[in-house]
Amino acid sequence: GAVVSQHPSWVICKSGTSVKIECRSLDFQATTMFWYRQFPKQSLMLMATSNEGSKATYEQGVEKDKFLINHASLTLSTLTVTSAHPEDSSFYICSARDLGAPLIFGPGTRLTVL
Amino acid sequence: DAKTTQPPSMDCAEGRAANLPCNHSTISGNEYVYWYRQIHSQGPQYIIHGLKNNETNEMASLIITEDRKSSTLILPHATLRDTAVYYCIVRPDTGTASKLTFGTGTRLQVTL
Numbered sequence: 001g002a003v004v005s006q007h008p009s010w011v012i013c014k015s016g017t018s019v020k021i022e023c024r025s026l027d028f029q030a031t032t033m034f035w036y037r038q039f040p041k042q043s044l045m046l047m048a049t050s051n052e053g054s055k056a057t058y059e060q061g062v063e064k065d066k067f068l069i070n071h072a073s074l075t076l077s078t079l080t081v082t083s084a085h086p087e088d089s090s091f092y093i094c095s096a097r098d099l100g101a102p103l104i105f106g107p108g109t110r111l112t113v114l
Numbered sequence: 115d116a117k118t119t120q121p122p123s124m125d126c127a128e129g130r131a132a133n134l135p136c137n138h139s140t141i142s143g144n145e146y147v148y149w150y151r152q153i154h155s156q157g158p159q160y161i162i163h164g165l166k167n168n169e170t171n172e173m174a175s176l177i178i179t180e181d182r183k184s185s186t187l188i189l190p191h192a193t194l195r196d197t198a199v200y201y202c203i204v205r206p207d208t209g210t211a212s213k214l215t216f217g218t219g220t221r222l223q224v225t226l
Contacts (some may be wrong), residue, residue: 105157
């Protein structure tokens with residue numbers, strides 16, 4: 001069946017540095033991918049919709065200059081957290097959907113900013 | 115998207131059926147009921163979805179009331195590995211660009 005993978009599964013970085021998270025659709029093409037963020041003991045919050053070949057659509061309150069999204073191919077979307085700070089520490093999850101199938105989620109990337 | 119209401123937590127003994135309710139009284143005619151679960155520190159996992167008929171797959175059964183204002187997810191024989199947060203989401207099926215909005219879900223604790 002369709003699978004969504006993420007890399008890395010966890011990352012620790014210093015404050016002020018940038019971190020890139022990859023999301024890949026395996027065995028299917030995804031013109032649209034979604035990026036979510038989840039803080040401890042909270043539900044998933046949609047951050048942005050990644051569109052292949054065009055600009056991402058960001059949810060209200062999400063800084064597009066801080067969370068850069070690139071969807072350069074039909075199987076890969078990347079989220080770059082620029083100038084990361086401790087408050088950006090969170091669990092980042094991407095999702096995608098194959099035609100006729102329900103939305104499936106990647107395993108998530110845990111970001112810790114020191 | 116229609117709003118859903120779920121109990122914050124439930125307990126279930128291992129081997130018993132877990133029945134998780136969801137109210138969606140403002141659901142529209144073209145909105146499906148989706149169920150996902152999230153085991154700790156993992157991405158959400160799709161369980162089942164339906165429009166108006168009851169549905170069953172290898173993981174669970176979904177019972178939707180005739181007026182579609184509520185539904186119940188049934189795990190027929192809960193195991194410890196079913197301990198997770200279960201999310202009920204309603205939304206129209208608009209193709210690959212259809213996003214999901216998560217509520218707070220029900221934390222199911224399966225015990226020995």
